[in-house]
Amino acid sequence: MEELIELRNITAGYDNNIILDSVNMKIHDNDFIGVIGPNGGGKTTLIKVILGIIKPMKGEIIFKNNKTKNLIGYLPQYNIFDKAFPISILEVVMSGLMSNKKLYQRYTANDKALAMNLLNIVGLENYSNYKISEISGGQMQRALLCRAVISNPKILILDEPVTYVDNTFEKEMYGLLKEWNKDMSIIMVSHDIGIISSHVKTIACVNRSVYVHKSNIIDNETLERYNCPIDIITHGRVPHRVLKNH
Amino acid sequence: MENILELFELDFFQNAIFASVLCGIICGIIGTYIVAKRIVFISGGISHASFGGIGIAYYLGFTPMLGASIFAILSAIGITKFSKINNLRQDSIIGIFWSTGMAIGLLFIYISPGYVPNLMSYLFGNILSTSNTQLLLMLGLTIFIIAFFCIFMRPIYYIAFDKDYAQTNNKYSDILNTILICLVALSIVITINVIGIILSIAYLTIPQATANLFYNDFKKITLASSIICPIGSLCGLIIASIINLPPSASIILTFFSFFILAYLYKKIYTTRLKRTKSI
Numbered sequence: 093m094e095e096l097i098e099l100r101n102i103t104a105g106y107d108n109n110i111i112l113d114s115v116n117m118k119i120h121d122n123d124f125i126g127v128i129g130p131n132g133g134g135k136t137t138l139i140k141v142i143l144g145i146i147k148p149m150k151g152e153i154i155f156k157n158n159k160t161k162n163l164i165g166y167l168p169q170y171n172i173f174d175k176a177f178p179i180s181i182l183e184v185v186m187s188g189l190m191s192n193k194k195l196y197q198r199y200t201a202n203d204k205a206l207a208m209n210l211l212n213i214v215g216l217e218n219y220s221n222y223k224i225s226e227i228s229g230g231q232m233q234r235a236l237l238c239r240a241v242i243s244n245p246k247i248l249i250l251d252e253p254v255t256y257v258d259n260t261f262e263k264e265m266y267g268l269l270k271e272w273n274k275d276m277s278i279i280m281v282s283h284d285i286g287i288i289s290s291h292v293k294t295i296a297c298v299n300r301s302v303y304v305h306k307s308n309i310i311d312n313e314t315l316e317r318y319n320c321p322i323d324i325i326t327h328g329r330v331p332h333r334v335l336k337n338h
Numbered sequence: 339m340e341n342i343l344e345l346f347e348l349d350f351f352q353n354a355i356f357a358s359v360l361c362g363i364i365c366g367i368i369g370t371y372i373v374a375k376r377i378v379f380i381s382g383g384i385s386h387a388s389f390g391g392i393g394i395a396y397y398l399g400f401t402p403m404l405g406a407s408i409f410a411i412l413s414a415i416g417i418t419k420f421s422k423i424n425n426l427r428q429d430s431i432i433g434i435f436w437s438t439g440m441a442i443g444l445l446f447i448y449i450s451p452g453y454v455p456n457l458m459s460y461l462f463g464n465i466l467s468t469s470n471t472q473l474l475l476m477l478g479l480t481i482f483i484i485a486f487f488c489i490f491m492r493p494i495y496y497i498a499f500d501k502d503y504a505q506t507n508n509k510y511s512d513i514l515n516t517i518l519i520c521l522v523a524l525s526i527v528i529t530i531n532v533i534g535i536i537l538s539i540a541y542l543t544i545p546q547a548t549a550n551l552f553y554n555d556f557k558k559i560t561l562a563s564s565i566i567c568p569i570g571s572l573c574g575l576i577i578a579s580i581i582n583l584p585p586s587a588s589i590i591l592t593f594f595s596f597f598i599l600a601y602l603y604k605k606i607y608t609t610r611l612k613r614t615k616s617i
């Protein structure tokens with residue numbers, strides 16, 4: 093697997109408050125990294141560092157291929173937008189194409205077809221002209237998933253993608269991710285160890301430090317050794333992987 | 339009526355006419371960005387803070403509008419930067435810039451020796467004293483803004499919608515964002531000339547709200563308000579000179595009447611549409 097990004101000795105946080113301490117991590121092509129960790133452990137912060145939204149205090153992020161930098165798709169954890177903002181679903185999806193275009197370039201018929209095709213896949217084909225004020229949180233999340241992949245990114249980053257969606261779409265989404273994973277590396281934050289175990293290839297435990305576990309199976313002892321307590325209820329399929337109560 | 343026609347031949351009135359139209363175009367466009375991004379309150383802060391620059395300019399003896407521009411840009415950037423610091427809340431920051439700017443202006447005008455400028459014209463505008471230089475600057479800004487928005491409409495739209503996301507997939511979004519906030523500041527300085535510090539928000543919000551009644555798309559709202567705003571502005575100025583009112587008041591009331599008429603029209607039109615449908 094080709095190496096895409098390397099985080100070298102990254103320390104990051106807010107103001108003078110350190111959230112991530114000396115993080116080393118590599119992201120490879122076609123990997124599927126499940127990011128787990130307690131609330132406030134720094135998962136979102138880690139993602140924002142990779143995306144360049146937060147500048148690290150120390151260390152460096154190395155993009156092995158300069159093109160990769162602009163080829164990251166991102167689904168944020170919270171979709172708290174200004175609901176009254178005058179923008180349609182189709183426009184939201186197409187805004188994901190910014191990285192592929194010159195600033196002044198207009199959309200082509202092809203771009204629009206690409207967006208419509210994605211909307212079709214997530215079941216929003218009849219909503220393309222709706223304004224964001226006219227759809228539900230779950231529908232918005234689907235549109236944002238389309239925005240994240242429309243540029244055909246090298247890396248797709250999803251921060252707790254199932255927060256707003258129903259069970260049906262959640263299942264569909266994992267199917268889609270599996271398909272997309274053939275062409276792109278995926279980083280997904282999730283609280284659901286069951287889901288992590290059945291879909292990812294690598295587990296990253298984030299709690300101030302980051303431990304990369306090169307397998308999709310993890311047990312209590314390892315989690316404890318990684319200082320990464322997870323107290324989220326799973327679907328019950330893998331009870332032995334849930335950390336025992338203290 | 340003859341008096342009015344005579345008025346049109348006077349240089350100062352011609353300048354006022356051009357100023358009202360140019361300011362209308364500038365604010366029609368920039369105001370849409372301000373309203374969509376919900377930075378109306380920031381704009382109020384910038385407008386009031388620039389009074390500090392006017393005061394210092396008076397004291398040091400350079401052009402007040404240059405002082406206002408410097409203060410406007412600095413406070414625009416200042417408010418944006420300080421709002422990012424965690425334990426500072428944005429509306430408090432705006433309040434600080436707003437009032438401190440006014441206080442600095444007041445102080446420097448007070449300690450300036452000799453002639454005391456007419457404060458009222460800064461607070462409530464003085465479109466009838468627009469100079470040729472001011473007009474030229476306005477024309478320059480108008481052309482720049484039109485070109486900038488025509489060329490970069492798409493990224494501007496997305497930055498206004500979701501700045502964090504734009505930052506992840508566009509390396510120029512920071513620069514564009516900074517240029518936009520500077521354009522906001524300069525547009526506000528233009529409105530200070532025309533309508534005054536206290537009333538400048540009118541140009542940046544009422545025509546846009548009117549356009550928003552009919553359109554729900556950023557591009558269309560921008561286009562519509564860049565037409566409504568100069569028309570309202572010009573009508574306000576002409577009405578003021580016919581019935582001898584302060585132009586600033588007249589312009590705002592014209593904007594307001596446009597809004598009310600548009601609102602009523604839409605209300606009646608949509609009810610009728612519903613009725614026809616139900617028959």
Ligand SMILES: Nc1ncnc2c1ncn2[C@@H]1O[C@H](COP(=O)(O)OP(=O)(O)O)[C@@H](O)[C@H]1O
Nearest residue numbers: 106111129130131132133134135136137138424
């Ligand atoms: N914008 C912010 N400013 C200051 N502190 C923050 C900010 N965002 C997150 N934090 C703090 O950083 C820590 C890690 O947050 P986050 O990365 O969002 O955790 P996670 O995604 O793992 O739940 C938390 O303690 C949180 O309070």
Ligand SMILES: [Mg+2]
Nearest residue numbers: 135136137169
């Ligand atoms: Mg998080």
